[in-house]
Amino acid sequence: MSTSAPPPAADPPSGPPASSAATAAPTEEPARELVARRPRPGFRDILKVVGPGIITGGADNDPAGITTYSVVGAQSGYSQNWLLLLSTPLLIVIQQMAARVGNVTKTDLATSIRIHFGVKVAAIAVLATVIANISTLGADLEMMAAVTGLVTGLKFVYFIVPFSALMAYITIFADYRAFSRVMLWLVAVYATYIVAAVLSHPNWSDALTSTVIPRITTTPAYFLGAVGLLGTTITPYLFFWQTSGEIEERRGVQSIQRTNLDIAAGMVWSNVTAFFILVATGSVLFAHHTTIKTAADAAKALEPFAGPYAQYLFAVGIIGAGLLAIPVLAASTAYSVSGLFGWRRGLPRVARHAPEFYLVLGIALLVGIQFAVSDLDPIKALFYSQVLDGVIAPVLVVLLLLLTSSRKVMGDFTNHRATVVIGWVAVAVLVVADVAMFYSLATNGFPT
Amino acid sequence: MPHRQPRIANEPAVPEHIMSWWVGLLEGDSEGSHPVFGSRLQAKLEEQTLVVTGDLPSEAGRRDLERELRLVAEGRQLQIQNDTTVAPEGEEEQGLLEQTLVAIYDEELHAKLAVEQVKSNPLLRSVRLQILDPQRFGGPAAADGVSRQHVAPTYRRDVQEAVAAGKFVVVATVDETDAFILRELLDEDTRSRQVLVMPPIIAGSAPRPAVATSGARR
Numbered sequence: 001m002s003t004s005a006p007p008p009a010a011d012p013p014s015g016p017p018a019s020s021a022a023t024a025a026p027t028e029e030p031a032r033e034l035v036a037r038r039p040r041p042g043f044r045d046i047l048k049v050v051g052p053g054i055i056t057g058g059a060d061n062d063p064a065g066i067t068t069y070s071v072v073g074a075q076s077g078y079s080q081n082w083l084l085l086l087s088t089p090l091l092i093v094i095q096q097m098a099a100r101v102g103n104v105t106k107t108d109l110a111t112s113i114r115i116h117f118g119v120k121v122a123a124i125a126v127l128a129t130v131i132a133n134i135s136t137l138g139a140d141l142e143m144m145a146a147v148t149g150l151v152t153g154l155k156f157v158y159f160i161v162p163f164s165a166l167m168a169y170i171t172i173f174a175d176y177r178a179f180s181r182v183m184l185w186l187v188a189v190y191a192t193y194i195v196a197a198v199l200s201h202p203n204w205s206d207a208l209t210s211t212v213i214p215r216i217t218t219t220p221a222y223f224l225g226a227v228g229l230l231g232t233t234i235t236p237y238l239f240f241w242q243t244s245g246e247i248e249e250r251r252g253v254q255s256i257q258r259t260n261l262d263i264a265a266g267m268v269w270s271n272v273t274a275f276f277i278l279v280a281t282g283s284v285l286f287a288h289h290t291t292i293k294t295a296a297d298a299a300k301a302l303e304p305f306a307g308p309y310a311q312y313l314f315a316v317g318i319i320g321a322g323l324l325a326i327p328v329l330a331a332s333t334a335y336s337v338s339g340l341f342g343w344r345r346g347l348p349r350v351a352r353h354a355p356e357f358y359l360v361l362g363i364a365l366l367v368g369i370q371f372a373v374s375d376l377d378p379i380k381a382l383f384y385s386q387v388l389d390g391v392i393a394p395v396l397v398v399l400l401l402l403l404t405s406s407r408k409v410m411g412d413f414t415n416h417r418a419t420v421v422i423g424w425v426a427v428a429v430l431v432v433a434d435v436a437m438f439y440s441l442a443t444n445g446f447p448t
Numbered sequence: 449m450p451h452r453q454p455r456i457a458n459e460p461a462v463p464e465h466i467m468s469w470w471v472g473l474l475e476g477d478s479e480g481s482h483p484v485f486g487s488r489l490q491a492k493l494e495e496q497t498l499v500v501t502g503d504l505p506s507e508a509g510r511r512d513l514e515r516e517l518r519l520v521a522e523g524r525q526l527q528i529q530n531d532t533t534v535a536p537e538g539e540e541e542q543g544l545l546e547q548t549l550v551a552i553y554d555e556e557l558h559a560k561l562a563v564e565q566v567k568s569n570p571l572l573r574s575v576r577l578q579i580l581d582p583q584r585f586g587g588p589a590a591a592d593g594v595s596r597q598h599v600a601p602t603y604r605r606d607v608q609e610a611v612a613a614g615k616f617v618v619v620a621t622v623d624e625t626d627a628f629i630l631r632e633l634l635d636e637d638t639r640s641r642q643v644l645v646m647p648p649i650i651a652g653s654a655p656r657p658a659v660a661t662s663g664a665r666r
Binding site: 031035104105106107111115247250251252253254342343344345348349350353407408409411412413 | 602648
């Protein structure tokens with residue numbers, strides 16, 4: 001397998017060319033081809049994989065994601081739709097790379113980074129991810145409380161600790177994966193954005209044209225929206241979660257095909273939902289010059305479908321998405337820190353067998369609570385947490401690319417050339433968006 | 449108190465640490481989940497009945513569990529209610545690929561304990577093991593010779609440096625489908641300094657250790 005990415009420092013500078021076996025005969029086929037010759041999944045196998053993948057993809061739209069898409073749609077209309085189309089293949093490839101790290105190395109992403117790039121690089125990557133995770137966690141928690149306050153009329157702060165306690169219980173003491181299969185159905189509420197988008201009578205010609213033809217406005221708001229949209233789509237905590245998921249499910253290299261299908265289905269569905277959120281908010285809010293300042297504003301996009309019940313529907317979706325996403329954020333934080341220090345880790349382990357893992361998980365929730373009870377505006381907190389994701393994502397993507405392009409790490413399961421190209425395109429898109437954002441902010445200041 | 453294990457003829461003994469776990473459970477002093485099946489197995493004592501539920505990864509695992517329960521019940525007024533099912537973890541084919549892991553230890557004792565844990569784990573179907581001892585293999589030429597026999601080219605420098613630095617290196621090769629269990633055991637359940645996981649290769653194409661210490665059970 002040829003690679004165009006520079007090898008990581010851990011590769012030996014000279015010596016015999018790396019091969020997958022110390023004594024492999026020249027005529028022996030690569031392990032990857034042997035695996036590829038196994039029976040391809042049939043239609044039923046595809047359904048078994050795609051069904052859960054679609055459901056999981058729906059869950060990828062956490063409260064931060066829903067809010068970010070809503071803010072972008074309300075402030076920019078359809079002009080950022082093209083970024084969603086562009087980011088879809090990038091996201092699929094990146095998540096597939098993250099999964100393959102687990103399939104091949106049998107270890108989590110933080111550990112792989114530590115072993116192959118050193119403790120310092122791993123510490124920086126983990127620290128950046130932890131900061132982004134906890135800010136997203138806190139913002140998600142705040143939004144869940146805010147929508148509950150909206151529909152009950154009570155102060156949102158009363159709901160923060162009960163929600164946190166519930167999620168701590170589910171993650172630490174109960175079987176999160178069984179719980180998530182139930183909660184995923186709450187997230188199906190977001191499919192109503194599709195109906196809402198249609199019922200809002202958008203200018204479909206404009207919406208679809210904007211999806212395939214880039215329209216760039218050189219304003220700070222536009223670039224902040226672009227980085228936020230990219231950050232909520234290509235989100236670093238999902239890289240760690242994806243790798244750890246492969247390990248928990250014990251999916252080796254023979255599962256790569258199925259995993260790839262699962263990821264593709266999930267990410268496509270996730271971005272299809274996001275597209276309709278952009279269209280619905282573009283039609284309902286942008287067209288009437290309504291910006292999103294509160295949870296009630298964000299819920300308005302569902303009014304074409306749900307009328308006066310839009311707030312309740314929105315609240316159900318946000319609560320369901322939060323109940324799914326916050327344990328993932330906390331666990332992803334715990335996986336990455338535990339992998340950095342080499343501690344026992346994993347949700348299947350009881351707390352007594354992995355005390356440091358669960359301690360980090362608990363601390364992540366506690367810090368998130370602190371964040372949520374602060375005076376921060378929940379809409380801004382959610383949006384800017386995704387902008388932060390967009391800033392750190394390129395660093396993680398580069399590390400992923402280098403890992404998965406290394407024959408030392410991946411053997412015969414290194415990246416195809418197309419994967420390398422798409423991966424570096426993702427890095428370029430993220431970096432250009434980040435640089436444009438910082439430059440625009442430096443010259444024009446923050447938007448009001 | 450050590451648990452005496454009455455043996456059925458030709459039946460392998462159950463490892464001491466597993467029997468200790470069962471005894472601890474019966475005495476209300478259990479330490480977490482089953483040492484082999486982990487959180488897949490749930491067990492609790494209801495009056496005089498030991499109720500065991502969960503799903504096991506293989507028929508062989510089920511036979512092992514039945515052997516353990518038989519021994520636990522011996523000499524005690526204890527009923528066993530075994531409601532476990534066999535739910536294989538995936539559709540991956542065994543015997544297709546294999547994977548080598550290198551675990552580095554500071555102390556010889558830790559390396560030897562790790563080897564014992566690997567050999568006694570019934571979920572690791574066939575393991576080729578070798579300990580690289582710095583006293584026997586500490587010289588550069590000797591270490592290089594040994595690592596050429598056991599380790600893929602891209603990892604030889606790591607292994608040679610570890611042995612030259614006085615570390616004890618365990619080299620273990622298993623079926624690729626079992627590599628998750630092996631990695632978890634070496635990386636998280638033993639006191640390894642570091643575990644290097646070599647990429648999977650076609651089964652049988654890895655070099656055979658000069659001293660093959662196979663934990664083959666099936």
